[in-house]
Structure formats: structure tokens, C-alpha cells
Amino acid sequence: MALWGARFSNGPADAVFALSRSAHFDWRLAPYDIRSSLAHLSVLESSKLVAKDDAAAIRGALKELAVEVSKGSFLAQPGDEDVHSALERGLTAKLGAVGGALRAGRSRNDQVTTDLRLFAIDHMLEVASLVTALNTAILNKANEYVNDSAPGFTHIQHAQPVSFGHELAKHAHAFARDLDRINDWLKRTSVSSLGAGALAGSSLPLNPERTAKELGFDSSFANSIDAVSDRDYVAEALFICATIGLHLSRIGEEWTLWASTEFAWAKVADEYSTGSSIMPQKKNPDMAELARGKSGRLIGNLVSVMTMLKGLPFAYNRDLQEDKEPLFDSIDTLLLTLPAITGMVATTDFDRKKMALAAPTGFSLATEIADYLVRKNVPFATAHESAGKCVALCEKSSRQLHELSDDEFKTIHPSLDGGVRDVLNVAGALSSRTTAGGTAPALVAEQIKSALKENATQSKKIADKAKAFSEMMGS
Numbered sequence: 001m002a003l004w005g006a007r008f009s010n011g012p013a014d015a016v017f018a019l020s021r022s023a024h025f026d027w028r029l030a031p032y033d034i035r036s037s038l039a040h041l042s043v044l045e046s047s048k049l050v051a052k053d054d055a056a057a058i059r060g061a062l063k064e065l066a067v068e069v070s071k072g073s074f075l076a077q078p079g080d081e082d083v084h085s086a087l088e089r090g091l092t093a094k095l096g097a098v099g100g101a102l103r104a105g106r107s108r109n110d111q112v113t114t115d116l117r118l119f120a121i122d123h124m125l126e127v128a129s130l131v132t133a134l135n136t137a138i139l140n141k142a143n144e145y146v147n148d149s150a151p152g153f154t155h156i157q158h159a160q161p162v163s164f165g166h167e168l169a170k171h172a173h174a175f176a177r178d179l180d181r182i183n184d185w186l187k188r189t190s191v192s193s194l195g196a197g198a199l200a201g202s203s204l205p206l207n208p209e210r211t212a213k214e215l216g217f218d219s220s221f222a223n224s225i226d227a228v229s230d231r232d233y234v235a236e237a238l239f240i241c242a243t244i245g246l247h248l249s250r251i252g253e254e255w256t257l258w259a260s261t262e263f264a265w266a267k268v269a270d271e272y273s274t275g276s277s278i279m280p281q282k283k284n285p286d287m288a289e290l291a292r293g294k295s296g297r298l299i300g301n302l303v304s305v306m307t308m309l310k311g312l313p314f315a316y317n318r319d320l321q322e323d324k325e326p327l328f329d330s331i332d333t334l335l336l337t338l339p340a341i342t343g344m345v346a347t348t349d350f351d352r353k354k355m356a357l358a359a360p361t362g363f364s365l366a367t368e369i370a371d372y373l374v375r376k377n378v379p380f381a382t383a384h385e386s387a388g389k390c391v392a393l394c395e396k397s398s399r400q401l402h403e404l405s406d407d408e409f410k411t412i413h414p415s416l417d418g419g420v421r422d423v424l425n426v427a428g429a430l431s432s433r434t435t436a437g438g439t440a441p442a443l444v445a446e447q448i449k450s451a452l453k454e455n456a457t458q459s460k461k462i463a464d465k466a467k468a469f470s471e472m473m474g475s
Contacts, residue, residue: 003085003108020318023076025325026083030069032118033083034062035473036111036194037102039214047205050101058102061094083115084108105206107198109228109316114194116324118215120237121189122473123331125466128182130338131244132459135172135179137346139452142168146448147441149426150265150355151364158362161426164355165448166439172451174247179458181240186465189233190218196227199315216472225315234323235309238302241330245298248341252292255344259285265355269347272340287344294337301326359426363391365401368423369416371432376415386413 012020038059045055065087068074080086091099146165151158192215195201195208201224208220221227258266268285276282308322366387373383389412394401402424409416422428433439437447 003081003088003103017081020081022082022321022324023080023086025328026112027076027086028328029083029112029115029119029324030087031066031473032115032122033087033111034066034069036114036118036211036215037087038062039211040106040194041102042214043207043211044101044104046210047207049104049204054098054101057095057098058091061091061099064094065090082108082112084111105197105202105204106194107196107228109198110193110196110224113228113230114192114215116327117189117191117193117217117233118473120233120327120331121186122466122469123335124182124185124237124240125462125469127241127244127331127334127338128179128462129459129466130335130342131175131179131182132455132462134338134342134345135175135455136452136459137342138168138172138175139448139455141345141348142166142172143445143448145350145352146445148350148352148355149359149430151358151362152439158358158364160364160367161359161429162439163430163441163444164350164352165441166444169444169448169451171247171251172455174250175244176451176454176458178240178244178247179462181243183461185233185236185240187218188236190216191227192217192220193227193230194220196221196224199225199228214472216469228316229312229314229320231305231309231320231323234327235302235305237327238298238305238330241334242295242298242302244334245295245337248291248337249295251341251345252288252290255288255348256285256292258350259288265351267349267351268344269349272344272347285344287340291337291341294333298330298333301330356426360400363394363401365424365426365429366391368429368432369401369420372420372423373413373415378413378415382413386416390416 011017041050041055041058041062044050045052050058065074068090074090076083076086077089080089088099088103091102093099142165144165145168146163148164149161150164150167152160152162152167192208192212194211194215195206212218212220255266255268257263259268266285268283268288270283272285272287273283274286275284304326305323308319312319369387369390370380370383373386374380378386390401390404390409393399393404393408393412402421406418409418409420423432431440431442434443437443
């Protein structure tokens, strides 16, 4: 039986039903719809809106449906408009007319956003768990290269030498912010919409606060109109997914460069590479490239939903049906991409010798000359200019900075004496960068240790929340 239509003389045209139908994609909400129905049933029973015997029958049928849905033996049919109508069809097939009693006091408007919140919480916790696994791989790999030097880059030009462990660990801090965003998002998303009805609440003696608690939400809605029209949690989840995608893309870009013949720093494991159908010698870093490419669809899904939401008036509008597929796709994309990138990071080896040889090239130690002069109380603007003149002289004579003579240094600035050569080496440059967050290897080792500890804490929190959610779904 359709959930609506009594006031219509005719059913919808085939084209209208085809456009309206969402069961082929919102069927993913079925387990969450059944769980929210069980919570709603408890309130209907306690308010004596459904007789005790009927409630027991409905509860049993819902639990049977949950098993059938999980096994794939009960599915949406072509005639089902959406997941809600499909499940009501299943209930009425088991119970007859009493299966429709659950519809009292709720609308698809509050029902679907409650289901979608549950789905989003469940799957964003899964994404968060995979992000912590990636961070573990990044930080462990960074720990291997703490004492190895490499050129640091700005504008893809050699800038200053850095600990390569420091270079790798930077990615973990980006993903740590993503985890913070997910935790913040969970607080704002943990609001039940069930009980808001179509938009105005209900005249029936419902208990939205009780329903919210049973479903593991922190609170119930404060405004019934907002409850059915709010999709901030979808847009924000898509923003988080897009940002994770951006951070994955940056890893992909760097790995692609490092694995190139020109760099030849990274040796990506065979298991995380692909070959060419025509060039037998090729070994391509396709996982890195796919991570870079997938970011485009993640950004596109965010833009799609934001554009859909921007002009919606009043309460529920059918436009909101377009919130699900982008969210499903973004989550699926991350669940697919994150494990592959985690494996790629964990199994990549880097050429320590090539990185070390490249570290001082491109006059990357020029800043050491400027800092040397500053320590002699030379104003930095003057020190900067003098260091630049040293670079210019080296370029003209095809030499490196440490190869300039004492007289040449003195000619450029009187405070530049032979002692400057003591700072014109990579090891000294690295060890001197001891300010907070700097690249001194001893400091980097502590940074990584601290980040691993925080990541482990995050991982446990996420696991605990996921366990609590799973228990709620199974109750």
C-alpha cells in the first residue's frame, strides 16, 4: 500500500514515479529505518497509542525484517517508492493492517532525516577509524626517516634542508584536524528529528526525548520545522570528506613526484603499483594518482548539496531527496581510497642517499648565512641581501656556498668570516632548527611520539563510539 494517494483520482504517471522513486538508492537506510521504527514503537506503546499485543507483533516483525534485510532476502521492489514504503510493505505482508500502525505520529520527513543521521554517524565513525589507521602508517614511516635529510620545498623549489621524517609527518597533522572535525561534527549531528512529524510536531502524546535517548542521540530537536529541513549535517559531512580528499590528494601528488625518474626518491611497493599495457618497463604510482583524482568527486558532491540547499524555503522540500546519493558516494569513495593509501604509505621505501645528496643543492643553505650575520647583530634585511650576493657570486662561478674564499665572504660583508662555513652544512642546519615544531631531528622524534600517542587516543575514542553505536543498533 502506498504511503499517500487517497485524495488523488489517479496514480502518478510512469515518468513521475520514475523521477520520484528513491528506493534504488535509499535502501541503504533500511537497517537504520528499522531501528528508528523500533524506538518509535516503544513510545507509541508506552503512550497506549498501539495496544500491547499489537506492539509485540510489530516488534517481532520488525526484527524479522532486520534479519531478512541483512541477509538480502527482503529487498525493495520496483513498485516501492522509497525505503519507508518498502519496509511498510514488508510489515503489512507479515501482519496485515496493523503493520500500518507505526505511521502514527511520524512523517517520512522526520523519519528520513533521523535515518540519514544514523547512517552518517555510523559511516563517519568508520571513516574516522580508517583515518587513524592512515595516520599510524604515516607517523611510523616518518619515524623511520627522522635522521635523514632532504630538501624542503616551497613553490616546488629547494628552500631549506629538512628532516625527511618531518616532511612525512606533516600529513598526519592535517588528518588529525580532520579527526577533530569529525568529533565536532558528531556533537552537532547527534540530535534526533523523530517526533517533528511533517513539520509541526504532533498532537499525539509522543516523547521525542525518550526516542532520542534510545537511538543514542545526545538530544532531541528544539524546533520541529528546523528538524525536518536541516541538512547542515550532510553538508558538513561532505565538507569533511572533501577536506580528507584534499589531504589524500596532496599525498598523491607528492608520491607521484617522488616516484618519478627525475626525483627517484620513492620506491612504491609492487602491490600498490600498476603497469602499462604497452610499455613493459612501466611501474606507475596509480594509487597516488587515483587519490589525487578522487578528490574531484568529493568536492563535486559538496558543491552539489550546497547548491541544492541554498534556496530552500520554509520546511521540507522534495529537493532534499538529493542529499543522499552525494553523501553515500563520498563515504564510499573514502572507504575505498583510505585503505589503499594507507598500504601505499606503509610499504614505500625512500632512497636516503639521493635525498641527502639533494638536501644542500639549490643553495638551500643560504638562510644559514643570513642567520649567521643576525647572530652578529647585523639587521636581517642587510643579512638577507648579503646572503643573496653570496648566491649570485656562486652562480657566476659555478660553485657552492661553502666553496667561497674568506676574502670573498669579507668582500660581501665585513662580518662574514671563515666561521660561516661551520653553519654551511646540512646536519648543522637541521640541528639548529629547535623552535617549537621545527625540523631538528631530536624535536621531530618527540613530535612524532606525541602525535602517535594522540592518534592512539583518538583511535580508542572512535572505537568506543563505534561499539556503542553498534550495540544501540543491535538492541
